[in-house]
Amino acid sequence: MQRSYSELILMSAEGSTITVRLVRSFEHRNFRPVVYHGVNLDQTVKQFINFVRKDVSSRTGLPPPFKNYKYDTMKIIHQAHKSKTGELVVSLEDDDKLILKEDSVLKAAGVANETELAFFCEEDYRNYKVNPVSAW
Numbered sequence: 001m002q003r004s005y006s007e008l009i010l011m012s013a014e015g016s017t018i019t020v021r022l023v024r025s026f027e028h029r030n031f032r033p034v035v036y037h038g039v040n041l042d043q044t045v046k047q048f049i050n051f052v053r054k055d056v057s058s059r060t061g062l063p064p065p066f067k068n069y070k071y072d073t074m075k076i077i078h079q080a081h082k083s084k085t086g087e088l089v090v091s092l093e094d095d096d097k098l099i100l101k102e103d104s105v106l107k108a109a110g111v112a113n114e115t116e117l118a119f120f121c122e123e124d125y126r127n128y129k130v131n132p133v134s135a136w
Helices: 005-010 045-058 122-130
Strands: 011-025 030-039 073-078 116-120
Touching: 011 122, 030 045, 045 073, 073 122, 116 122
Parallel strands: 011 116
Antiparallel strands: 011 030, 073 116
16 A cells, blocks of 8 residues: 555554554444554644544554544543553543544654554443443
């Protein structure tokens, strides 16, 4: 796959490995992890979101519902060498600290090597948070 110059700036050999969990449905626990190597942590959250959206839409192996979904928010799920949450999809706690603000730089927002991020539709997340019931 041929990458553009701007994509090469966002992904570098010295960068970090980040796992992005594409959350399609909270109720049905429907998600797919996608691993990115060489992520530059000095880019903004907005730049990384745009990169992931573009990559997901053209990634082979992902079912169409994941490729065409309206992802708009990223939240830290897990950081290397720290405890994991008991939630199967994403923790409903600490939104003010863990939801990434688009104008922040990844590193300043708390993203480090081997961080796992959830990428989801904020409206779906808010609805699930009000009534966190699984459908299965």
